[in-house]
Amino acid sequence: MLEARTTSSFIELDERQLHENVDFIRTLIPESTALSAVIKGNAYGHGIAQMVPMAERAGIEHFSVYGVEEAKRFQEASSRDSQLMIMGYIDKVNLDWVLEQSYEFFIYDLLQLKNAIDCAKKLGIKAKLHIEVETGMNRTGIDEKQLVGLTNLLKSEAEHLQLCGLCTHLAGAESIANYYRIKKQKIRFSRYLKYFKNQGIQFERRHVACSAGVIRFPECHYDLVRVGILLYGFWPNQETLIEFLGRRNEKDDPLTSVLSWKSNVMTVKEVERGEYIGYGTSFLANKATRIAIVPVGYAYGYTRSLSNQGRVLIHGQRVGVIGTVNMNMMAIDITEIENVQVGDEVVLIGFQGKNRITVASFGEMSSQLNYELLARLPQNLPRIIT
Ligand SMILES: *Cc1c(COP(=O)(O)O)cnc(C)c1O
Numbered sequence: 001m002l003e004a005r006t007t008s009s010f011i012e013l014d015e016r017q018l019h020e021n022v023d024f025i026r027t028l029i030p031e032s033t034a035l036s037a038v039i040k041g042n043a044y045g046h047g048i049a050q051m052v053p054m055a056e057r058a059g060i061e062h063f064s065v066y067g068v069e070e071a072k073r074f075q076e077a078s079s080r081d082s083q084l085m086i087m088g089y090i091d092k093v094n095l096d097w098v099l100e101q102s103y104e105f106f107i108y109d110l111l112q113l114k115n116a117i118d119c120a121k122k123l124g125i126k127a128k129l130h131i132e133v134e135t136g137m138n139r140t141g142i143d144e145k146q147l148v149g150l151t152n153l154l155k156s157e158a159e160h161l162q163l164c165g166l167c168t169h170l171a172g173a174e175s176i177a178n179y180y181r182i183k184k185q186k187i188r189f190s191r192y193l194k195y196f197k198n199q200g201i202q203f204e205r206r207h208v209a210c211s212a213g214v215i216r217f218p219e220c221h222y223d224l225v226r227v228g229i230l231l232y233g234f235w236p237n238q239e240t241l242i243e244f245l246g247r248r249n250e251k252d253d254p255l256t257s258v259l260s261w262k263s264n265v266m267t268v269k270e271v272e273r274g275e276y277i278g279y280g281t282s283f284l285a286n287k288a289t290r291i292a293i294v295p296v297g298y299a300y301g302y303t304r305s306l307s308n309q310g311r312v313l314i315h316g317q318r319v320g321v322i323g324t325v326n327m328n329m330m331a332i333d334i335t336e337i338e339n340v341q342v343g344d345e346v347v348l349i350g351f352q353g354k355n356r357i358t359v360a361s362f363g364e365m366s367s368q369l370n371y372e373l374l375a376r377l378p379q380n381l382p383r384i385i386t
Helices: 017-028 040-044 049-056 068-077 090-102 110-123 146-158 177-199 211-216 236-248 367-375
Strands: 009-013 036-040 062-065 083-086 106-107 127-132 161-167 205-207 226-227 259-264 267-271 287-294 311-314 315-323 328-333 343-351 355-358 382-385
Touching: 009 049, 009 161, 017 036, 017 049, 017 062, 017 211, 040 226, 049 062, 049 068, 049 382, 062 068, 068 083, 068 090, 090 110, 106 110, 106 161, 110 127, 110 146, 127 267, 146 161, 146 177, 205 226, 211 226, 211 236, 311 355, 315 355
Parallel strands: 009 382, 036 062, 036 226, 062 083, 083 106, 106 127, 127 161, 161 205
Antiparallel strands: 009 259, 259 343, 267 287, 287 328, 311 315, 311 343, 315 328, 343 355
């Protein structure tokens, strides 16, 4: 616990849980498949500075980010010679730096490949590439029409390039509704593999799977998996968890969140029956209601869509958010909880006693809520490893 906190909430990271999640993920993939820890979005809100050393202690040797700013934060945090892969945008002016660090990066179009080659020649350093191919997500990636141009460059400039990977990304592997689309992507990826084999071009690793791919498509594990959300102890969506448990005939979620997000009661108030609580008329007290105000709101990443929906823990019990989530505070219903005092701990995510708030337990929300809520946790919240 920090002595004098200047923030109205803080994040605790449970290193042991991370190790357990990593061990669980390893049981799902072949031993020869590398596990890359995806730490984009400030390590899904957990903090790159904290997550990298924790993950390294859990045996992770490969990390994935989206851009150069994250790569720099990775570099500051890493104390081993872990490998880094940049999956997204790199401005041309930053290519020198990326090559000098020996970081791997995605090539998602030919112009970027040409820039990388120029840079490699200029510096006399091989560019470590992962060729991202288009298989149907239609976001980034090189498609079949560009294969001849790509192949020519890869062959003629081979001495400047290290072909670390051939990869693609699945467009919604977490949902059975996308089954057919994913199936087509898998077939299309196999065609690229065959094409490059026939061309005599070899890649060190083939990789396709994110968390949902790891869980649902073992045939996509290949040589490396890029895992984000599972590491942190969350499921891509509820459907993936339910399907997984059903398949194994198990009941208990094998993952536990690494992160807890905590705050304290700011003030307590009694509201009479018939009064509205908070802005507008979204919550009407239909009985005498006792509320506690918690100094967390959407400015701190507690999304407004949790108005009248969110759940938090206080005195070990689960209670609801009532009224709209404001910019800097929200109200929770403590009518049934005895003796709530100013300063009492409120858990927004994580454990208190035997109860746990998972982001998924917030209810019927968008499947992206886990990701979005985590990624929006402000960088300036203190993050404490326990
Ligand atoms: C975010 C991302 C991942 C990891 O996704 P999770 O669902 O969190 O495992 C993997 N690959 C790419 C290209 C990504 O953008």
